[in-house]
Amino acid sequence: MKDLGVLSYFLGLEVTFLDDGYLLSQVRYASDLVSKAELNDGKSVSTPLEPNVKLTPMDGSPFADPTRYWQLVDNLVYFTTTCLDITYAVHIISQFMAAAHSTHYAVVFRIIRYVKGTLLHGIHFSSNSFHVLRAYSDTDWAGDLFDHKSTTGYCFFLGNSLISWQSKKQTIPSRFSTEVEYRTLGDTTSELLSLWWLLEDMGIPQPSSTKLYCDNQSVMQIAHNDVFHERTKHIEVDYHFVRYHVAQEIVYLVFIGYTN
Template identity: 35%
Template sequence: MIITGDDEEEIENLKKSLFQEFEMKDLGAMKYFLGIEILRSKNGIFLRQKKYVLDLLAETGLLECKPAETPIILNHGLKIEEGGKLADRGRYQRLVGKLIYLAHTRPDIAYAVGVVSQFMHQPQENHMEAALRIVRYLKGTAGYGVLLEKKEHLEIDGYTDADWASNPNDRRSTAGYFTFLGGNLVTWRSKKQKVVALSSAEAEFRGVKSGITEILWLRRLLSEIGFPPTQGSRLYCDNKAAISISENPLADILTKAVNIKFFKEVLGKLNIGDAVAQLEGECQEGKYCRR
């Protein structure tokens, strides 16, 4: 159990109450919890899973392997090959499951882990090789983690990106984001989009939507715990088409295909009257309309 707070007296009272009801031991300041190491210094708190990585290397027999420079190769093109040789399903699922947990402190492997986790139901040998490459990358970066520093501000910034039509099987795009709170990396995600984007701009817009959603959640969370944001948040995107369209209100014609697809998604589930009413409400909330 982790007990945290800024009222030391209240913390002591809580621990005394717990000791009276349960057989417990106070281990002091947290140093290791569920495979995550917590290291403290004058610079801040550093979270890593070095022991977890070393145990994973020993389990896979790669302690003496040559480290890989990147967690996944460029333009990997991983997919389910027709007639491809199958890998050990149980071993693959256990390995990928551990990599997913490791991504809690390793944002640098989030994309690669997201790719290999798509083949859990039918892993093939090339998928196993990709998963083991991640492990070999970890060999040279076992000490990596996340540093949380004390800052004088609580500004929220985010970055988004999308890999358009990157999946060879269904041509769906992969989008990701990561957000900073007070200059510290706090959340990140890489996930395949639910629908097929007709253009890179559409894929980027969908990625931006996920980033905005995360920023809004963080702002509301800060407000609920008594630290309401006093400044606006910034979201960065590197797609020139998406930036150009967002800066030019007259460019709506370029996103007509996106708008039509949104209408089709809703009309497929509702009758026309209900669909129009729902779209009007969601446009007011900024869900479907860009402005």
């Protein structure tokens, strides 16, 4: 083994030490990705996806060079290590790896144009924030136009630092929006427990319940209600799982509304 000194670059990840923590980024990797896509002279865009875009497997015509599609998407998947705001967009285009179409490839190009405009972005881990965990949970309902499955999304902050996140399609379609939200709440609570145990092993036990922000008041009422509702009997496992940890004061549900 060799002592290579202070970490600055490793497998495409760049580490910059700052007075208030450090910054994790992939500037060189992103620049190479833009060059590979031959977009050095192209314009950047302000969002990874167009508003309300919905893709299906049959959009457009079959793409003539699927290998190029695979390579660019694989590069984007790795780039989500530090560019978290493209996670959902990459989740969408990754579903068409088996049979990419021209419309899907156009979305890949848009994401890379967004990457071009955010080359210097990264994840900042602060050394000055409190070690208090908080979580945010959200989902769509039947957002996929092809199989009508919903997408789970959550993220966790330790103080001001983002440490865990996910954007993943649920395994089965759901009949009710409440069911979708509650399954997402169950996944978020499961990740919360893992982080609680990890932080405790690292000597950073949480002093109180972790605030979990969600935008659905129905699931919050179910989590606090002893009466099990007829319309939610098919999500009984998630119900008891979340309710138990609410009762144990590990999770504290907080409603978060929309603002203009």
